[in-house]
Amino acid sequence: MGFTGFxxxxxxxxxxxEADNSKAYxxxxxATYEQDVRAPMVALLADLEDEFGAGKVFRxxxxxxxxxxxxxxxxxxxxxxxxxxxxxxxxxxxxxxxxMLGAGCYxxxxxxxxxxxxxxxxxxxxxxxxxxxxxxxxxxxxxHGDVMKSRPRGVEPDHPRLDxxxxxxxxxxxxxxxxxxxxxxxxxxLVRKHWRALAPFTAWLADHVGPPSA
Numbered sequence: 274m275g276f277t278g279f280x281x282x283x284x285x286x287x288x289x290x291e292a293d294n295s296k297a298y299x300x301x302x303x304a305t306y307e308q309d310v311r312a313p314m315v316a317l318l319a320d321l322e323d324e325f326g327a328g329k330v331f332r333x334x335x336x337x338x339x340x341x342x343x344x345x346x347x348x349x350x351x352x353x354x355x356x357x358x359x360x361x362x363x364x365x366x367x368x369x370x371x372x373m374l375g376a377g378c379y380x381x382x383x384x385x386x387x388x389x390x391x392x393x394x395x396x397x398x399x400x401x402x403x404x405x406x407x408x409x410x411x412x413x414x415x416x417h418g419d420v421m422k423s424r425p426r427g428v429e430p431d432h433p434r435l436d437x438x439x440x441x442x443x444x445x446x447x448x449x450x451x452x453x454x455x456x457x458x459x460x461x462x463l464v465r466k467h468w469r470a471l472a473p474f475t476a477w478l479a480d481h482v483g484p485p486s487a
Contacts, residue, residue, distance in 0.1 A: 276316040278456040279367060280309020287348055287369040294344040306333065310350050310367060317365070318354055320461055325363055325468055326355035349373075354468075359385070359485060361478035363468050364444070371451040374464060376471040377418070377444025378478055382485035386441060390425060392481035393437045402481075403434055405473050409445055412470065418442040445474065 286305045290298060299306075311330060318328030330352045337343045349368035356362035359380040366373040381389060393399040406416055419441040424430060428438050437443070447467065454460050 275458075276313060276320045276461045277458055278460055279313045280305070281456055283309040283313070283367060283455065284369055284371075284451045286310060287367075290346060291348050291369055294346055294348070296345060299346055306350075314350055314352055314365075314367065317461060317464065318352055321354060321465060321468070324465070328352050328354035355475065356479075356484070361475045361482065363471065363475065364446075365464055367455070369451075371449050372455060372460070372463070373446060373448045374467050374471075375444055375446035376468070376475050378442055378482060379444055381442050381482070382487075384486045385482050385484075389440075389443070389478075389482045390438055393434050394428070394432070398477075398481055399434045399437065402437065402477050405477060406437075406445070409471070409474065414445040414447045414471075417444055417446055443478070445471065 282305050286302055286309060289302065311333075314330050318330070322328060330350065331347070333347050333350065335342075335345060335347055337345065349366050351364065351366040354363045354365070359378060359382065361378055362376065364373075364375040364377075364379075366375075378385065378389075393402060410416060421439045421441060423439075424432075424435055425438055428435065432438060449463070454463060
C-alpha cells in the first residue's frame, strides 16, 4: 500500500517521548510507533525509490555507549535515500517539531574530504557548488556541517570559497512545522518537490566527492 500520510498520533508519540524517554513509555506506545511512524516512513521511501534510490529508516535506539546522555530512544524518526550515511544522499525526519528534509554528506572520510577540497578549490567546480548553495540558501535552506575554526593547510586566507573549504562535512536542511499535511498524501508531494530541488547539490557531491574508498 502506498504512502497516505503519517498516522494521526505520530507527532503526539514524539511529544510524549520527549517528556518520558523511558523503556516503560516505549513499551506502552510501541504499537503507535510501528503503525503511525515507522510503517508510513517505509511507505514514503518506497514511493520515492524510483526517482531517488532505495531508502533506509534509522533504528529508534540511541547508541549510549560513549555518551553522557543515557536516554535510550531517539526523539525523531530519520531516514536516508539514495546512499549510505557519509555518501551523497537525501534525508527525511519526523519529530514533535514536524518534518525536516535535507541532503548532502553527513560524514566525510579522509579520501572524500581530500576530493571535496580539491574540487572546491578549483574555480570551475568550486564556483558551481557555490552557485548551487547560494540558490538553495535564497530558497530557505540552511547550510550545515562540521566546520573547522581555522583554515585548511595550504589555503590562502583570501580564498573566495574559504567558508566552504573549512567544511569537514556538508549538508543542507529545512524544516516544516506540524500540520494536517503530515497525515495526508500531500506530505509525499512536498518531499518529492523539495528533494528534486536538492538534486543538483547531491549530483555535485556524487560527481566530485563520491563514496569513501573503504
